[in-house]
Amino acid sequence: MSVDYLPGKAWLAVSDWRDNLFDELSINPNNPPSTVRIAGDLVYREGPAPQAWWHRTRLEKPFIATFSSIKEASDILRGIQRNWAHEPVACFRRARLIEEKLPFVQDKPRAFPYSVPASPMGVWSLLDEHTLFASAETSSPFPRGILRFEEDHVNPPSRAYLKMYEALAWVDKLSADRGIPEGSRLPGTGSKCIDAGACPGGWTWALDRLGAEITAIDRSELDPRLMAKPNITFIKHDAFTLKPADYGQQDWVCSDVICYPPRLLEWVNEWLDSGLCGNFICTIKMQGKADHETTLAFSRIPGSAIVHLTANKNELTWIRLKP
Structure with missing residues (x-):
């Protein structure tokens, strides 16, 4: 088991507007430099972080962790903090087994008004069977930067x-x-x-x-x-x-x-x-x-x-x- 913090930041792109994030980060996704890694909607970039807003959340202190078992992977995350949200990238079944060993994080639609919890919300993904990519500190308090509300289909005049x-x-x-x-x-x-x-x-x-x-x-x-x-x-x-x-x-x-x-x-x-x-x-x-x-x-x-x-x-x- 090893945990290595990376010299950059990562962003969780908005799927339909990834090109806007690539523009902000000055990245050509078809020919990214060696200092950039793209995995699913995750975009990692070494060096100082430019201003960027076209993302669901920013991973402030990303790290790579290698592990040999599902328990070891969950222990790594639990040893850092309680709240983690999984962003699917690879090895989906294995990731699900790891997720089941972590404390439950509620992501159901919320009632309004909603007071945001103060506890930090981390994001993690599997890059392969034995490699975690994660950050305990993120820019959004919501799981994977997503917040949905209970919908009223009767009273509002529009979905706005x-x-x-x-x-x-x-x-x-x-x-x-x-x-x-x-x-x-x-x-x-x-x-x-x-x-x-x-x-x-x-x-x-x-x-x-x-x-x-x-x-x-x-x-x-x-x-x-x-x-x-x-x-x-x-x-x-x-x-x-x-x-x-x-x-x-x-x-x-x-x-x-x-x-x-x-x-x-x-x-x-x-x-x-x-x-x-x-x-x-x-x-x-x-x-x-x-x-x-x-x-x-x-x-x-x-x-x-x-x-x-x-x-x-x-x-x-x-x-x-x-x-």
Whole structure:
């Protein structure tokens, strides 16, 4: 048995958007250099880690471990920490036997709101019958960077509410990292929220569940059930042509508007310059090829985090908490 820590980092790619991660890491997957190893959706790269967001989770301290038996493999992982999630790469039956000897990790769909556990979540894979690739420390608190919620097939006007649920779970996690008390992390009763590009109302519906006061802006009306609610004000307009002063002080500004990333950044900067809101949840929607330059500009805004949610497609979610 041996454990060797590696001089680089690894990323667990989003299967449908692997090319975006390869672009961020400056890797040609058809001819990778000797400092790069690709196994399934795992991408390992030696040297300093570049900024990258098109992944489910980043493996911060990857290691290779050799073992001779299933028990020995599970003992290696258990000896480091409790929580491990298996990412299938090879030797699937053997990996399943190892997984059965590890403490159970719950990955069923969660109820909303979901408070993220503080315990670390590792990732491991088998490269062959006797070789583990793993990292106890990862960038996501969720198993393999995946978070799913119990779905409501009756009440929400669209499936976009799942994106807001997941973004708010990240808000909870990022707030906890800052030491913000649990009852003060999410929008709640009395919180004033903007929902730009709201129609048909998936995000508004999710915020309404928390008791927030919502100003929803779009060119088309929301679902009639939302339009009738006293805590929801609808403005029929292009959200980006209204100025922050038209709304006044807000606790949260949210946007799921379909637009080019530079236009969203321009609008966000108007809000930041106004000082009328400090907290944001915005979808950076790509129009074809990923816009890495604008994504980097978002990341440089103090208080920012950028994640690829389980519910995201060709898009990233920018979350900003007031510093």
